[in-house]
Amino acid sequence: MSSITSSCLITPSEPTPNGILRFSQMDLMVPLHHIPSFLYFYKPNHHNNITPSSYALIEKMKESLGRILVHYYPLAGRLRSIEGDQLVLECNAMGVEFLEAESNAKVSDYTEFAEPNKIFKDLATQFDYCSTPVEQWPLLLVKVTKFSCGGLCLCVAFSHIMVDGWALFPFIKSWAKLGRGEDLEEDEIPFHDRSIWKTLIPPFDHELNPQRCIDGQIADHSGFKAPPLLLGCSDSKEEQKKETTFEVLKITREQIEKLKEEANQKQTLPSAFDAFGRPYSRYEVVAAHMWRCACMARNGDKNQPTAIRIVADLRKRLKIDHLKCYFGNAVIPVLTPTCLYGDILSNPLSFSAQKIREATVMLTDEYLRSTLNHAENNMDAKKVHALSYESKNGYFYGNPNLSIGSLIGLPIYDGDFGWGKPAFMSLGTLGAHDGKSMIVPSPDGDGSFFVHLRLQTQHMETFKKFFYDHMD
Numbered sequence: 001m002s003s004i005t006s007s008c009l010i011t012p013s014e015p016t017p018n019g020i021l022r023f024s025q026m027d028l029m030v031p032l033h034h035i036p037s038f039l040y041f042y043k044p045n046h047h048n049n050i051t052p053s054s055y056a057l058i059e060k061m062k063e064s065l066g067r068i069l070v071h072y073y074p075l076a077g078r079l080r081s082i083e084g085d086q087l088v089l090e091c092n093a094m095g096v097e098f099l100e101a102e103s104n105a106k107v108s109d110y111t112e113f114a115e116p117n118k119i120f121k122d123l124a125t126q127f128d129y130c131s132t133p134v135e136q137w138p139l140l141l142v143k144v145t146k147f148s149c150g151g152l153c154l155c156v157a158f159s160h161i162m163v164d165g166w167a168l169f170p171f172i173k174s175w176a177k178l179g180r181g182e183d184l185e186e187d188e189i190p191f192h193d194r195s196i197w198k199t200l201i202p203p204f205d206h207e208l209n210p211q212r213c214i215d216g217q218i219a220d221h222s223g224f225k226a227p228p229l230l231l232g233c234s235d236s237k238e239e240q241k242k243e244t245t246f247e248v249l250k251i252t253r254e255q256i257e258k259l260k261e262e263a264n265q266k267q268t269l270p271s272a273f274d275a276f277g278r279p280y281s282r283y284e285v286v287a288a289h290m291w292r293c294a295c296m297a298r299n300g301d302k303n304q305p306t307a308i309r310i311v312a313d314l315r316k317r318l319k320i321d322h323l324k325c326y327f328g329n330a331v332i333p334v335l336t337p338t339c340l341y342g343d344i345l346s347n348p349l350s351f352s353a354q355k356i357r358e359a360t361v362m363l364t365d366e367y368l369r370s371t372l373n374h375a376e377n378n379m380d381a382k383k384v385h386a387l388s389y390e391s392k393n394g395y396f397y398g399n400p401n402l403s404i405g406s407l408i409g410l411p412i413y414d415g416d417f418g419w420g421k422p423a424f425m426s427l428g429t430l431g432a433h434d435g436k437s438m439i440v441p442s443p444d445g446d447g448s449f450f451v452h453l454r455l456q457t458q459h460m461e462t463f464k465k466f467f468y469d470h471m472d
Helices: 052-070 116-123 165-179 198-200 237-241 255-266 282-298 322-327 341-346 349-363 366-376 381-388 457-469
Strands: 002-010 020-023 038-042 076-082 087-093 096-103 138-148 152-158 245-249 309-315 331-335 402-406 425-427 436-441 449-456
Touching: 002 052, 002 309, 038 165, 052 096, 052 138, 052 152, 052 165, 087 331, 096 116, 116 402, 152 165, 165 425, 255 282, 255 349, 282 349, 282 402, 282 436, 282 449, 282 457, 309 349, 331 349, 331 366, 425 436, 425 449, 449 457
Parallel strands: 096 138, 309 402, 402 436
Antiparallel strands: 002 096, 020 087, 038 152, 038 425, 076 087, 138 152, 245 449, 309 331, 436 449
């Protein structure tokens, strides 16, 4: 177990802009609480027989955090209610929370991901949302745990209304770069103007065209619709009450290649390949395999509807320069076409991979702008927030569904503060809801993945058996 040894607020090292920053509609579509923590593990650095003290390393992190907050100044602000109960961001340089902790454990104790439910929760940040007014919440929580071996664990958690998880990694990379004594390049300076989304929305006349059409068809904004429920149930309340377990499953490059070969050799329909002839990607085949394993583990009726929730990052999909450095929420949810358990299990892997492909190939520039239009003009902010993922009344992507995120291709291991890159990275808790998962590349660069998965406890062991048996 770790114990907290000190706590302080880190403020920007230079004066920063003050004033009110209004949230975009995409900011309001997510919960207020912090994104599940990201944990970075650093082994002790014995290069050239010189081991810098943990104290010196942590002081360097604090100093460079103050400097990076000059560029990421909204993180040092606080939420504020105006005009009744509308939330805005007050940029006031109040600072971010920085905790220090100590543990008798070693970095090597965490490399096998044994019992992540317990060990990662101990290293993650904890915050009392119930007894702390929202206006006093720090929007960034940082916790550094010193291990007995001289290694460190850096835990970072953003308030979700401020930013999505994809924006974490440029922040960590830039923070670490300042920690090494380097300066940021112009294309590393974050862009904070949330009004940019309104400029991307095409003109729209509700009276003449109440439902936007794309290529002659009404746009299906599937991500804003409720996912399937268990047969015979009118809501997901009972499923949400069931105990869940968090596991980290490793899948090797050879196993991934085996799945790719299986899916790409046994395509069931011509649309299994898109217009460019791309074979199924690593994400598509691993996600398809997870979908099939979940259906088998849950052992439901063959007529049980099921779907996969995917998150699309607009920074990559909309070809706009400012978005590359945008620091805020820039993702939209997408649902695959609804399938039946029987179809998922009786068809080859390519069937499930194809359904995942169908959800992503439609994410054209026009479709994404239409989605922004839909969110801005057809969805009340309060209702949107009430239905946000993981809120009490929100859509539930657990049994019979899954939510499968991906960190493939992101600079997740670029957090070198001057004593080496992190040995590995993990998610702290992955939320509390059944069905949430994230595919994380290995730090070794060997093409293997770690699948972070939260599933109902009664289904986890069966899922793991199917997950590995099929690839042997």
